[in-house]
Amino acid sequence: MLYDDLTRELRGLYDRSWDSFGMLVLELRAENLFGLVSRLRDEFGFSLFLDVTAIDYPQRAARFDIVYHFYSRTHNRRIRLKIQVPEERPTVASLARLYGSARFMEREVHEMYGIEFTGNEDLRPILLYEGFVGHPLRKDYPMEMEQPIVTYRK
Amino acid sequence: MAMRMEYMTTKKDELVGWIRKFSLFPYPFVTACCGMEFMAVSSTLYDTDRFGAALPRFTPRQADLLMVVGTVSHKEAPILKRVYEQMCEPKWVMAFGACATSGGFYRNYAVVQGIDKIIPVDIYVPGCPPRPETVIDAIMMLQDKISRERHPIFPFEAQQPVKA
Numbered sequence: 001m002l003y004d005d006l007t008r009e010l011r012g013l014y015d016r017s018w019d020s021f022g023m024l025v026l027e028l029r030a031e032n033l034f035g036l037v038s039r040l041r042d043e044f045g046f047s048l049f050l051d052v053t054a055i056d057y058p059q060r061a062a063r064f065d066i067v068y069h070f071y072s073r074t075h076n077r078r079i080r081l082k083i084q085v086p087e088e089r090p091t092v093a094s095l096a097r098l099y100g101s102a103r104f105m106e107r108e109v110h111e112m113y114g115i116e117f118t119g120n121e122d123l124r125p126i127l128l129y130e131g132f133v134g135h136p137l138r139k140d141y142p143m144e145m146e147q148p149i150v151t152y153r154k
Numbered sequence: 155m156a157m158r159m160e161y162m163t164t165k166k167d168e169l170v171g172w173i174r175k176f177s178l179f180p181y182p183f184v185t186a187c188c189g190m191e192f193m194a195v196s197s198t199l200y201d202t203d204r205f206g207a208a209l210p211r212f213t214p215r216q217a218d219l220l221m222v223v224g225t226v227s228h229k230e231a232p233i234l235k236r237v238y239e240q241m242c243e244p245k246w247v248m249a250f251g252a253c254a255t256s257g258g259f260y261r262n263y264a265v266v267q268g269i270d271k272i273i274p275v276d277i278y279v280p281g282c283p284p285r286p287e288t289v290i291d292a293i294m295m296l297q298d299k300i301s302r303e304r305h306p307i308f309p310f311e312a313q314q315p316v317k318a
Binding site: 127128129136141143144145146147148149150152153 | 228229231232235261262263264266267270271272273274
């Protein structure tokens with residue numbers, strides 16, 4: 001069983017593991033991410049980078065969860081990785097060197113949550129526009145706030 | 155002796171309005187799901203050609219009715235503004251659907267809360283999306299508005315009122 005092999009082989013690289021509706025979830029620290037994902041890709045066939053996103057917990061000490069999903073085409077299994085990062089230093093290693101598609105998705109997480117991906121040089125806004133202040137998917141971004149490009153009439 | 159109509163009397167304003175209202179060339183600025191309803195309206199079943207408004211011109215320079223169909227985001231607003239400015243006078247704008255009218259249910263960082271914050275709007279069509287009958291009603295109301303417009307010859311500035 002792939003998940004048993006994973007939890008056994010990767011012990012030490014992650015802190016906690018559990019089952020989420022049949023999918024393996026690993027919680028790990030930011031410094032272990034690159035090494036763990038390299039092994040996932042090269043040894044276990046997780047060749048597809050599905051998604052990276054973040055979750056904002058404003059009341060928690062480590063404010064953000066960064067969530068990764070990978071898919072193994074050889075085993076037909078998915079895996080989820082979770083990393084907690086604090087607001088003062090929301091930094092994690094970029095996976096752009098392992099998966100080319102990570103480049104765009106990290107840009108989106110960067111503009112929406114303000115997460116820094118070290119190693120990704122091109123973190124320009126991808127959905128937002130130049131000059132946009134703040135990170136709109138953070139919980140403390142004011143819901144009514146508008147940043148129009150075109151000046152309004154009247 | 156056969157009756158022959160050789161002349162008719164009318165007012166210039168009414169004549170100009172009558173001509174204009176039956177030659178609406180719409181430019182569909184379609185950005186979202188309302189576009190599906192726009193396709194339904196422009197299909198044969200509802201036949202907007204009855205109102206002279208059937209032939210979309212896919213360049214704003216040849217159009218005189220700008221139909222803003224769908225959600226307009228802040229990032230897209232400069233494009234809409236430019237399209238509007240490229241249209242020649244006389245021009246009219248229809249806000250098609252709840253999003254173009256007021257932002258709809260999008261109250262967030264991305265969406266313009268109604269295109270009338272950017273360009274002047276002549277007629278608003280409610281609905282999410284609007285029924286084809288609503289759109290046809292809006293076209294007819296717009297035609298009424300066009301036919302009621304006055305076209306004074308002097309002074310020249312008043313002939314082309316700046317709407318912005």
